[in-house]
Amino acid sequence: MAELQRFHVGPRLSEMAVHNGTIYLAGQVPDDPSKDIKGQTAEVLAMVDRLLAEAGSDKTRILMTQIFLKDIGEIGQMNEVWDAWIPAGHTPPRATVQAAMANEQYRIEIVVTAAKP
16 A cells, blocks of 8 residues: 655645655645735745655646636736746646635635656
């Protein structure tokens, strides 16, 4: 039976779980919600980088990304940051939708599933 690992376990959720070579990240939100959409996106993508590295992987191994935006009108600005972050040839399947946020100041939340090497 494959081992299940949980990382940064809290009373409500874990930030990441790894099972059978697949890495599942919880929805990542900015620590500084006072930033604009570009700043929040960059901050959240840096969190994704750190968590994937902790699990022994990286953004070239992303299997699927779900992006939740408070205002879908900001997708262009968010995409500028995303396009600069994701390596060419490694763009994963992705869904981007408008959604109500748990904190009114959050402009973005990103959920990632990735593979271990």
